[in-house]
Amino acid sequence: MAPMSDSRVVVIGGGNAGLSVAGRLKRSGIREVVVIEPREMHVFAPLQSHIAGGAALAEDAVRPQGQVTPRGVQWIRDAAVDIRPEAREVVLASGATVTYDQLVVCPGIQMNWTAVGGLAEAMRTPAGVSNYDLALAAKASPLLRDLRGGTVVFVQAADTTTCPGAAQKPMYLACAWWRAVGVLDRIRVVLVTPEATPHGIPAIDAELQRKIDEYGIEVHYGMHLLSVNPSARMVTIGRGDVTETLSYDVLHAAPPQSAPDWLAATSLARPAAEGGWLRVNPETLQHRDHPDVWGLGDAADTTSYRSGGALRRQAKVLVRNLLAVSRGQEPRARFDGYSVCPYTVSRRTVVFAEFDRSGRLAPSVPFWRTLFRERRLSWIADRRVLPWVYWHMILKGRA
Known part of the structure; x- marks a missing residue:
């Protein structure tokens, strides 16, 4: 060596x-x-949820790869x-x-769009969007913003995906917008998730369930997306031998990943x-x-x-x-399994979920045990502070 x-x-x-x-x-x-x-362009993926929900512009999430590569590091394209x-x-x-x-x-x-029959084709129709792809997130923003009625189905993928809870973020942002413009009661909002609860930790579940009830979201727990019929705007969901079909006007889906x-x-x-x-x-x-x-x-x-x-x-x-x-x-250094999912539950508040690999709460501020509660401060940190820190410190190895 x-x-x-x-x-x-x-x-x-x-x-x-x-x-x-x-x-x-x-x-x-x-x-x-x-x-x-x-890739020639670098994407700050966490902003894609804000973009899909109409709280950020697509251009905010993209910079040239050469510009963000740390000084002195050789880039092989x-x-x-x-x-x-x-x-x-x-x-x-x-x-x-x-x-x-x-x-x-x-x-x-890797995003495996073709792993679910009809899903890739659905994303190419006007009604198919996702916050797991920058172009589809940008497409979602005006589609959700201008909707005034119908059924919107949000699909969350399995827990082996990257930040599976991110599929819920545009849903809450859209619901808050529809409520603000007075059309939420005309829209059937459906969440399909393979999980048994909104997140998996009781304290976080309680915060999210309160928002789900507040917005009147219909949740199908323990269900997977099995197939999509984009021409008929129908999805088939299921668990074991139990299947169900849902019609949609807008489909927001997270793809299987590996x-x-x-x-x-x-x-x-x-x-x-x-x-x-x-x-x-x-x-x-x-x-x-x-x-x-x-x-x-x-x-x-x-x-x-x-x-x-x-x-x-x-x-x-x-x-x-x-x-x-x-x-x-x-x-000798050890990674403790820490992770975080900031759920944007309104257009000004976030449920800041921090936890370890055992599913226990792991607040980054040790004395602030209730940091996970819905707060305006968490929104400011997630939407305003973190992007600046990302571009100017994290990618340079300073944070």
Whole structure:
């Protein structure tokens, strides 16, 4: 292994996880940090919920990838398609290979729109939208804003997706708008979720259920989206042998998700049938079989709720451990499974849900045990403060 300052660290993925890690590594003295990322534009995904709900503009969530890549970090605009851990090589779509001393794998999550029959086709119709895609979120904003009657079906995906509760955010934002313009009583709002409760933690459930009752939302718990008939504007939902059909005027859906297919096909990941997640120690974030490979973010098997809010702690732990291993030391930092889902339950308040991998409340301000309650302050932090911190500090490895 080369000395720490001379090591070449390659990062697969230039999203939130990849750039925040790259920035931290560069600030820690690693001379050569390489980020592999094919996309030319960088998207701040948490804003997509606000965009779909009409509380932000699409342009607020996008910046050129070259502009947000930390200074001194080399950007290879190509896609990883394979990893050869024995040779310490990453294979690119162009056919080129990139060698590494340490490898950080964080390519993000894959949206499987075709996994549900008719869902991809439905998204191409005027009535299909989603906050899990920037273009579909931008499409949702005027569609929900101008609706004056009918049925809107919101579909939440399974808990293996990235921030599954995010599917509810545009629903609450839209309901608050429809109530403000006096048409909420003309709109049937339906939430389809595979979960048994709105979130899964009693204190958070109580806050969300109060808003569900306030808006008159009809919830189908324990139900999955089975198929979509976009021409008839019908969805089939079900649980086991029980199925039901719902008609819709607008369908807002979260797609099934998994690790990227190419990652699932490598020896570093779990089988595709198990999600294809990168096999890491969920506390140290080091690969279980290859000590020079690390993983974080949505594609890693951290056994915790996938969210952008979890990445800050993961990035800190990973960088500390990677530097320790580079010095010949043991990785001692631990990721506690912290995650967060800020539910935008109105156009000025948020239920700030923070929890660990065991489903226990984990407030970031230890003495503020009721931080999860619906608050205006949480909205300001989520909508105004966090985007600035993201662009100016998190991606530079400063927060």
